[in-house]
Amino acid sequence: MENVRRPPRGTRKRDVPLTEAGIYAAALRLIDADGVEALTMRKLATALDANPMSLYHHVPNKEAVLRGVTRMVGAQFRTVTLEDAPxxxxxxxxxxxxxxxxxxxxxxxxxxxxxxxxxxxxxxxxxxxxxxxxxxxxxxxxxxxxxxxxxxxxxxxxxxxxxxxxxxxxxxxxxxxxxxxxxxxxxxxxxxxxxxxxxxxxxxxxxxxxxxxxxxxxxxxxxxxxxxxxxx
Missing domain, CATH: 1.10.357.10 (Tetracycline Repressor, domain 2)
Incomplete structure (x- = not known):
């Protein structure tokens, strides 16, 4: 049987390409579960099954991730419009x-x-x-x-x-x-x-x-x- 070498963990290709939206969504799940202080780029890469260095092609650092997540959540804000109400x-x-x-x-x-x-x-x-x-x-x-x-x-x-x-x-x-x-x-x-x-x-x-x-x-x-x- 042919011996197939597997790429090191974290370096194999993902089936779905990384995107900013996907990174922010994964970061939000981690923050909801463990808080902002527990979020690291390495943990985020693990959650995305990606090489940590590949994240930096989309976001420069953790602070940028947090800003992106905040904007994403802010865009979720919805309210009922009551134009005729006091x-x-x-x-x-x-x-x-x-x-x-x-x-x-x-x-x-x-x-x-x-x-x-x-x-x-x-x-x-x-x-x-x-x-x-x-x-x-x-x-x-x-x-x-x-x-x-x-x-x-x-x-x-x-x-x-x-x-x-x-x-x-x-x-x-x-x-x-x-x-x-x-x-x-x-x-x-x-x-x-x-x-x-x-x-x-x-x-x-x-x-x-x-x-x-x-x-x-x-x-x-x-x-x-x-x-x-x-x-x-």
């Missing part, structure tokens, strides 16, 4: 859909929020929808981007705290000052103690964030219309 309802829905995307890929999104200041681009569907809603709410054109930037910063801050566990920890801190009768009654109730141990309802807390943002913007826009506000 701007308050539209902005709640937009933020909720963005939160859903963040929780779909928590490891990647937490990294992107912290390490990629250009995570949101001017032509992203999220940004274009948000600025359109702020404009429809009656914000002066010169302030639309500023207001949208503040809202994005708050939402991303809350989502980051959700994803890394900070929100759970902070919500369970005991506020300073003497206990009230209501506090003492709650402490005596085993059900309330169990609820505190389980942590806050993050859906409820996110709604609280949106209520606060919307109320603030309503107040801001009223001040502008009444001539009591000039500039952000």
């Amino acid at each position: 701007w308050q309802e539209r902005i709640r829905l937009l933020a909720t859909d963005f939160r859903t995307l963040a929780h779909r890929h928590p490891e990647l999104m937490a990294y992107s929020f912290s390490h990629q200041p250009d995570f949101i681009q001017p032509n992203d569907s999220f940004w274009t929808a948000l600025t359109a809603i702020v404009a429809a709410a009656g914000a002066p054109r010169s302030e639309v981007s500023k207001i949208a930037a503040v809202m994005v910063s708050v939402v991303i801050g809350v989502l980051t705290a959700e994803l890394n566990g900070s929100l759970h920890q902070w919500a369970n801190l005991t506020p300073p000052g003497p206990d009230t009768e209501e506090d003492r009654a709650a402490d005596a109730d085993p059900a309330s103690t169990d609820a505190a141990h389980e942590g806050p309802d993050q859906d409820h807390m996110f709604r609280l964030v949106m209520d606060t943002l919307i109320t603030g913007l309503e107040s801001r826009l009223t001040s502008v219309r009444d001539g009591r506000g000039a500039g952000l």
Whole structure:
């Protein structure tokens, strides 16, 4: 029988050629499973059954891979368009859909929020929808981007705290000052103690964030219309 020599592992030809899209998809699977820090070019090549050096024909380094994966996930963002709904309802829905995307890929999104200041681009569907809603709410054109930037910063801050566990920890801190009768009654109730141990309802807390943002913007826009506000 003829002795056939097999090529070394990692150097044999793949049945399917490498592509940037395929590399990003494989990287996202690894990130979802083990986190961004665990991703290496060698692990990515192994997942693709490819020679590690062949990856560099498509992406120069890990940072480029992460940016590509982030763009790919960002392109997945979808939201329902409610043109006739009040701007308050539209902005709640937009933020909720963005939160859903963040929780779909928590490891990647937490990294992107912290390490990629250009995570949101001017032509992203999220940004274009948000600025359109702020404009429809009656914000002066010169302030639309500023207001949208503040809202994005708050939402991303809350989502980051959700994803890394900070929100759970902070919500369970005991506020300073003497206990009230209501506090003492709650402490005596085993059900309330169990609820505190389980942590806050993050859906409820996110709604609280949106209520606060919307109320603030309503107040801001009223001040502008009444001539009591000039500039952000």
